Amino acid sequence: MSRLEQGLARMRAAFSASLDKILTGRGSPDLGDLEESLILADVGPETARKLIERLKHIPSRGESARDSLATALVDMLEGEPPAPGLRLSGTPSVLVLVGVNGTGKTTTLAKLAARLGKEGKTSVLAAADTFRPAAIDQLQVLADRVGARVVAHRPGSDPAAVAFDAVQAALKKGNDLVLVDTAGRLHTRAGLMDELGKICRVIGKALPGAPHEVLLVLDATTGQNAIEQARVFKEAVGVTGVILTKLDGTAKGGIVVSVRWRMGLPIRFVGVGEGMDDLLLFDSREFVQALLGPGR
């Protein structure tokens, strides 16, 4: 135990220094160490291995190993061709936030309303988490904070009906956006995934072509299970993008590299705190810089 602890402490201290050395190409760029840094960032062993493989085949052109890797990662995250921007062409545009329990859906929803509000867009928030105790109250408090209107029914009522009413309300009042909060659910619960499908179908009935975006909210501390979450949510409700929350901790959120690569889902925003302004546009360069540590 103590040996491990010591080892870990030593590793931690040496980590940034050695990583830096490796990544900037000083010292011998040991690809094994690069792989380790990727795995420690939750990129996952398989994706890490593929990235390293790729690196071996890229002619170095005098670049450091770190820079080649960074370029490869940025390319991967941006996708080929680059994903178009958020689809906000509807009148109103309907965005649904989905994800497993506790990832930050409700908070992110309010942050989104604040962010898009600054662009002059008005939002209606649909309190379609009718399941978790006090979820509606939580959304109401946050909505007051960002000055958005909430459409809510009673706890335990049909979430699809809430979403439907919210779209109707926005249509009537001429709002630009409907943001739909949904109950957290594990992707392994088939019945609950069906419920989500129904919410989206009903939204489509209220407004043909809606929902315009279904955004999967992923917690940056999540490990490899995020891939499975992305796969199942995408299958069930046609997820169109990802929001990565809680990047203000020490977790790097490297799992979105695999989610982007394997599921083809673009990363839209990142959450960096509990405040209503703590939602940033996803910037793959910045993200990769943070993932790999500072270069030189």
Add this chain to the structure above:
Amino acid sequence: MFGGLTERLQAIFRDLRGRGRLGVPEVDAALREVRLALLEADVNFRVVRDFIERVRSRALGAEVMESLTPGQQVIKIVHEAMVELLGSTPVGLDLGQDLPAVILLVGLHGAGKTTTAVRLAVHVKDRGRRPLLVGADVYRPAAGEQLAVLAERAGLPVRVAPAGSDPVVVTRDYCRQAPALGCDTVIVDTAGRLHVDDALMAEMERLSRDLRPRETLLVVDAMTGQDAVNVARSFQERVPIDGFVLTKLDGDARGGAALSLRAVSGRPVKFAGTGEGLGDLDIFHPERMASRVLGMGDVLALIERAQQAVDEQTVRDLERKLRADAFTLEDFLVQLRQVRKLGPLEDIVKLLPGMPMRGMPRGGVDQRELVKAEAIINSMTPEERRRPEILDAGRRRRVARGSGTQVQEVNRLLRQYEEARKMFRQLARWQRGAGRTSPAPWPPRRG
């Protein structure tokens, strides 16, 4: 849970088993696969390295090479090392003699502290204690309300620090009031906090100093990746952590964080959250977890849970019906209610060695589905309930209309009914000790 890792190791060891004598290359090949599987399961990179090193030095000893069944020997060593890493015996709560005993729950945002608080209260209440729930999250909107609603549902007393108050001062008062309220245990739900948020970490330290908790439990999401070790260490630097609660284990995360937490903190995982219900809290069993990780099934856990949730009379009735092949949809409804207490079907099935892991219906039975199932079954004629095979497309549409559901939902229920019938048949055979479809687990259970 742990599905993929189990399958993976099973595949590796199947190869090893077939080989007879093992050399260094084989051991290394096997351990490379073990390493990969552990990394995919989110066990921390350095914990994995240490683990593999330990297993390798043991496996390369003479005992393996001279063993009659080297493959079995390697499995045994991996298994034992895993049990060691997880801690050998289950550790419950130790609430001591002082009253009231305070349990402090801490953790990151969204880990599941509030639900865990109520479940723990139910857990200690079932063991004869009188818990008071205290909400100390003054930051997240409606956090207090959430706790209050859950407490009310569980029929437990609750006090909630008002938004904007100093949670340390208010919580201390509530703890003092506990004896007057007839409570001997106080369970404190705290706000989610980042381990790098110095102000909130300092608040937690103050809470710990003032409340002198008997148990401080760090609640960790089972889906957590590599960062679990940083979180565990940072919290442990600030307050004495007595153990962990691993939540959301009813999902399909492999839960490698369990191994990481124990390895870096030296503290045990004490409980596992296994569902959305208030009773879905299990004592964490390291031995079983290791067996499970190695794909040996977890028959003990199944039997224990079954005994708690299913009364014997029902089981006997069921067995009789299964033998007479008279298991109807009405029985199914009764079973759904029972299974609800047992946890999702797939969890139960995973506990049985030799049962297929794939091809099972995803998802189990939850409260919301139960209501639907009831409506669907109630919309059938008695004839249909007895002989579901007569439910053709037309009848299914009628049933869906009658119950206010979709035809797909009716179809799913009927599929689940079929699966349940198969599973209960298997279970009944199991109980009679006749239906073992798998080879005997290896290594034999210890102790």
